[in-house]
Amino acid sequence: MSTLRALLKNPQGALGLVIVTALLVIAILGPSLAPNDPEAFNFGSRFAAPSAQFPLGTDWYGRDLLSRVLVGARSTVLLALLATLIGTVAGAVIGVVSGYLGGLADEMLMRVTDALMAIPSLLFALMILAVLGSSAINAVLAIGIAFTPGMARIARSVTLQVRSLDYVSAARARGESLIWIVLAEILPNTIAPVIVEGTIRVAFAIMTLATLSFLGLGAQPPAPEWGLMIAEARTHLFRSPWPVIAPGVAIALVAIGFNLLGDGLRDVLNPKTAE
């Protein structure tokens, strides 16, 4: 509760929280908020500019862009959250185990994460997709895997700080098992930095997911995924910019929201690194 209060006092955090909350509401209610049928063709008003009837304009079939963006919100946000969750959980577990065990196991795991981080993340995601094949779920997996090494680094560095504290020694002296110590004693302490990093990663996940769909490797037509909508709009680019602007602004707005929230959380949860 105190975190929430502090977050609301932080301008970035408050703005981010508002945007992200609004977004989650839209993601849940999305289809019922849509003013028009997102699939209905209106050949009388193709490539329309924004108007009272079509607040964000229409596309090449005269479909209402606002309705399509609203319907696309659910899958875009859910998939990005899922990708981040996969990367965060896998990374946190690997990082904590590696940091707690130390020695040779730690050394080897960290060399592997070094090598994985030596590959730019979009390139790594593309390589994984080349193998798995193009689909929205595979894109989620690829992003999750690409996020894992960075997350492991962060969780490990926190674990190294926590490991030598008295309460962990006490747990060891009580004879607790390795799994218990890692899960119940160390993991909870890594949660704050991992959540901060995870929130910022959601913004990356949304952008990367849209990019992969744009390249034809993520969501497949006729899904109303935002990146895919822009890819499809390219054929009609010079007729009207609105089919690109509507989903493009949606992607940017969501990414801004999670970036602001992440920066705000970092200031609140870890005052030491605050600017």
Place this chain on the structure above:
Amino acid sequence: MSASFLLRRLAYLALTAFLVSLIVFGVTQLLPANAATMILGEYATPEALAALNAKLGLGDPAWLQYGHWLGRVLHGDFGTSLRTSQPVGPTILAAFGRSAILAILSLLLVCVIAIPLGVLAGTRRGGKTDLGLSVISYLGVSLPEFVLATLLLAWLAGPSVGLFPASGYTSFADDPLDALHHIALPVITLAIILIAHISRMVRSEMVDTMESDFVRAARLRGLSRRQVIYRHALRNSMLPAITVIALDVGYLIGGVIVVEEVFAFPGIGRQLILAIQNRDLPMLQAGALIMALTYALANLAADLAYAALDKRIQYQ
């Protein structure tokens, strides 16, 4: 910079390059149960599969396949493209050269704009420039390259403005002016995204430096604000900026892939996407390996520059 530091760093580069080659090969060739199935599709005849298996040496144990592949790559032989039946090496190197021009022009533009912008914002913390920059950099960090590229394309290459060609490439050797005209939009797109990143980093470094003890000491000695900024603070903020720019080469590589696709620029990113779409395994491996090694080399260059410029750092 000591010789032992240089040697250690080169050994580290060799290790990274080895592990990266292992990952590139492992992910692309060994993960699927059978790469031949991936190439030919799941409805391929058993005879065709067997023939391709033999051609690619897929019957051999994994380590042997990797050894053969690495041996050929080290001799500059990246194999034959499955899509065009042409040797991969010359194709990918020519594409890499074009992408390198694109990337270097973007980085130059970024350095010229982002560093002064960050310094200005950092030294006038809380001012209008600072606020404006932080809003713009939030936008830049949150806008994917493909959205910006498509919007710039629709606006600046559209029939009503028509300032730049929508796609294509001309070699600088053939016609420098036309080449510049064609490469302008991709460069502008990449530069805008990177300026958002780098100016923000330079700003926060500048803020830290301006608050440090030695800057305060310089001010107390009676040096003017101007002298302190240019002779003391700027130099110290430039060192971290080098690291940030090297790290951003990772973003830049991702950006290059996307931007080349939007503007139909015949570089290494476009080759990579074509290779993925056509399941062209040798081309994919060569493209991924070269891009990852470029990133590793950029980091090496940054480390060496940092060590050479900062006399305090004595790497052991």
